[in-house]
Amino acid sequence: xxxxxxxxxxxxxxxxxxxxxxxxxxxLPGPVPYPTDSPPLVGQGTLANxxxxxxxHIASAQLVRVGVDASGRPAxxxxxxxxxxxxxxxxxxxxxxxxxxxxxAPGTESEPGFRTDQVxxxxxxxxxxxxxxxxxxxxxxxxxxxxLRLRLRPEGDGVSLTVANATVAPVLSYEGVVxxxxxxxxxxxxxxxxxxxxxxxxxxxxFYGPVRNPTRPVRIEAxxxxxxxxxxxxxxxxxxxxxxxxxxxxxxxxxxxxxxKPVVHLTARPAPVIDLLRPPGAxxxxxxxxxxxxxxxxxxxxxLGARQRLVRADQYQSYLADPDSDGRSRAVxxxxxxxxxxPRSVPAPAGGGSGSHALLIALVALGSVAVVxxxxxxxxxx
Amino acid sequence: xxxxxxxxxxxxLLAAGCGKSSxxxxxxxxxxxxxxxxxxxxxxxxxxxxxxxxANNLNSGGGIIVGTxxxxxxxxxxxxxxxxxxxxxNTRSALxxxxxxxVTDGTGVDATWQIANRDHVPIxxxxxxxTGLVDPVKRPxxxxxxxxxxxxxxxxxxxxxxxxxxxxLLHDDSAYGQEGAAELDRAFSENPHSVALRMTLxxxxxDLSAQILRARRTGxxxxxxxxxxxxxxxxxxxxxxxxxxxxxxxxxxxxxxxVRQQLADHxxxxxxxxxxGGRLTAEVGTGPFQSFQSQYQNAYGADKVxxxxxxxxxxxxxxxxxxxxxxxxxxLVAALTRAGSLDAKKVLAAMNEVSTQGANGDERGFNRxxxxxxxxxxVYFARFHDMTYAPVKDDPLSSTLPVIPQTP
Numbered sequence: 001x002x003x004x005x006x007x008x009x010x011x012x013x014x015x016x017x018x019x020x021x022x023x024x025x026x027x028l029p030g031p032v033p034y035p036t037d038s039p040p041l042v043g044q045g046t047l048a049n050x051x052x053x054x055x056x057h058i059a060s061a062q063l064v065r066v067g068v069d070a071s072g073r074p075a076x077x078x079x080x081x082x083x084x085x086x087x088x089x090x091x092x093x094x095x096x097x098x099x100x101x102x103x104x105a106p107g108t109e110s111e112p113g114f115r116t117d118q119v120x121x122x123x124x125x126x127x128x129x130x131x132x133x134x135x136x137x138x139x140x141x142x143x144x145x146x147x148l149r150l151r152l153r154p155e156g157d158g159v160s161l162t163v164a165n166a167t168v169a170p171v172l173s174y175e176g177v178v179x180x181x182x183x184x185x186x187x188x189x190x191x192x193x194x195x196x197x198x199x200x201x202x203x204x205x206x207f208y209g210p211v212r213n214p215t216r217p218v219r220i221e222a223x224x225x226x227x228x229x230x231x232x233x234x235x236x237x238x239x240x241x242x243x244x245x246x247x248x249x250x251x252x253x254x255x256x257x258x259x260x261k262p263v264v265h266l267t268a269r270p271a272p273v274i275d276l277l278r279p280p281g282a283x284x285x286x287x288x289x290x291x292x293x294x295x296x297x298x299x300x301x302x303x304l305g306a307r308q309r310l311v312r313a314d315q316y317q318s319y320l321a322d323p324d325s326d327g328r329s330r331a332v333x334x335x336x337x338x339x340x341x342x343p344r345s346v347p348a349p350a351g352g353g354s355g356s357h358a359l360l361i362a363l364v365a366l367g368s369v370a371v372v373x374x375x376x377x378x379x380x381x382x
Numbered sequence: 383x384x385x386x387x388x389x390x391x392x393x394x395l396l397a398a399g400c401g402k403s404s405x406x407x408x409x410x411x412x413x414x415x416x417x418x419x420x421x422x423x424x425x426x427x428x429x430x431x432x433x434x435x436x437a438n439n440l441n442s443g444g445g446i447i448v449g450t451x452x453x454x455x456x457x458x459x460x461x462x463x464x465x466x467x468x469x470x471x472n473t474r475s476a477l478x479x480x481x482x483x484x485v486t487d488g489t490g491v492d493a494t495w496q497i498a499n500r501d502h503v504p505i506x507x508x509x510x511x512x513t514g515l516v517d518p519v520k521r522p523x524x525x526x527x528x529x530x531x532x533x534x535x536x537x538x539x540x541x542x543x544x545x546x547x548x549x550x551l552l553h554d555d556s557a558y559g560q561e562g563a564a565e566l567d568r569a570f571s572e573n574p575h576s577v578a579l580r581m582t583l584x585x586x587x588x589d590l591s592a593q594i595l596r597a598r599r600t601g602x603x604x605x606x607x608x609x610x611x612x613x614x615x616x617x618x619x620x621x622x623x624x625x626x627x628x629x630x631x632x633x634x635x636x637x638x639x640x641v642r643q644q645l646a647d648h649x650x651x652x653x654x655x656x657x658x659g660g661r662l663t664a665e666v667g668t669g670p671f672q673s674f675q676s677q678y679q680n681a682y683g684a685d686k687v688x689x690x691x692x693x694x695x696x697x698x699x700x701x702x703x704x705x706x707x708x709x710x711x712x713x714l715v716a717a718l719t720r721a722g723s724l725d726a727k728k729v730l731a732a733m734n735e736v737s738t739q740g741a742n743g744d745e746r747g748f749n750r751x752x753x754x755x756x757x758x759x760x761v762y763f764a765r766f767h768d769m770t771y772a773p774v775k776d777d778p779l780s781s782t783l784p785v786i787p788q789t790p
Contacts, residue, residue, distance in 0.1 A: 048737050048745070048747070049737065049745060051665070051745070053665055088778060088782070089665060089782070090664065090665040092745055102751060110757070110758075110759065111751065111752060112751065113749035113750075113751050113752050114749050114750045114751040115734060115735050115749045115750065116735060120749055122745065122757055122759075123757050123758075123759035123760075124759040124760070124778075124779045126778035126779065127778065
């Protein structure tokens, strides 16, 4: 019996040693990289040299204004970006994107510069400085990275508006043997930063044995808080407020009765992950795993999914980049129906413009060649 | 003979078809320098030297590469005599000479920009900070690297109003003084309680005793003078000779050597004089500017002010204006390189898209919204002591700036 006990102990020690050898620290998602390259938007060309004095920090707040047509498709996109520079010193920074126009916005303490696909800021911060610009964007490249898709269509006795979360992206995930207690601790930490509205902090998880990637990529979204109204002329506005994502459906539809041109006004904000990080039957995940069995694999999956959603939500806080990569960035997306003109063919250049100059130059060149050619022929025969 | 005549006819027609001739055909790119050699020689010399120094540096490095060809940069000097009419004549001559750009103190730009704009030729102002000279929409070919009057006036308001002073806003009746007065009026318009009086002084007058006495009686506790150097010297003389130790603040002309030369017998009258100017150093420190200053002095000698410190050391003027002309030339070359051709339209468009490192280590460049290469934030304040000046310590920007040595 003693011999059996000794043998069993030896086997456990060997197994533990083998397991210990295979332990590895795996970096969890967040705060970066983001699942896709954009947002933030990126323009063409090379950015001007950037410089920020040591100790300077820049926070970005932006209102992304999306004008949608009668079908809900984006018709124009612009951004009011407000940068708050804190600290004393020089700065020269650029914000990239498919920029079509740049104008100073109310409250700015400096004039924004404009080069091909970039907004420029340069100056000196005496301690705090506001830099605000209204940035018009080229529709196609900008609309592609908006977080919502809207669809307006006549239906029944009125009109229906379908709002869909467009931030869904495939991400790489992990599977393997983990400990429930550690997962619970990491879930609690992630939940705390999510509820506080902070960026997810870098973290590691311990895996025992091999780490596998699922063959099918996981699809995650940035949870969005969508609030607004749908209204038809003369009717009462239909109000709505939904979370799209975080375990809730990614689309919703509202209906307004009546006739005429529908008016949509809604805002969307990247939202924290709340539902997916709510511990079952206890105030914290650590207490929950002590009270009852929660599978470590399910906890790992939940942790990774929640962190990836928080990373995606953080990505949509910067539709236009914050020039300070460590700066705090916030974005609100405002959708509103706007009158749109029917597409027209591009008119020919007016007389006397560059087109006629080009024609004149071509005629002169052709004439010159003809005269020279003729002259050479005459010369050769003279 | 007929063959020869026909050949000449053909060649003439070909040349006509090719448009305006350019000096670039012989491997040279001409930059016109239109400055008041006989009206304001100090300004003219500085600008001319700034362009020439940039050209020499670039040429000695193998020239400038535009597309697949290499060119030498050749400055060509024109004297505008501080006359708009002469500036127009000079602009026409420069365009006929195939100049790719015109560097100027600012004289006559209101008249010359349209002439140059017909040929899409950029004009670079490196002295006059007048409002309205530069407008990216209305005057797409006019650029400036020099502190703007607007920036200086608003920086003064930002600097002086919190001090609780009762300021006498004085200006002379020169065009420079009147333009400055207009900007000061705008800058102080929201704080009228800070202004004790506004007064116009006769430019060139040597005795301003009556005017200064009147200013004193209004209860002014500071004077802000926007005027020619001679007027500033006369204000200081009038105030100090009656024992009025009122702080005097001035436009950038306060740093003109003429003021110190005029008051060389009373160096204590210059002490405390504060002027506004464009910062000479960037956050990276004094290194880049001192390197530029050293090159400048090796090429043209030091600009001696003509006065000495109490220790008997001769005072040297830092080459600020030359720096702006030098920087504009480098931005122009960056635009030529980016355009990849001497096509004036392309070069003008490229002027909005390039930056270079300026002589003081700062980035210099323009963009579609702004053709002023010195931003308002770069205006600093410096105060004289013992005939040399140092950045003031009670302004956030100025307090971060180092002192530029002004004695050998």
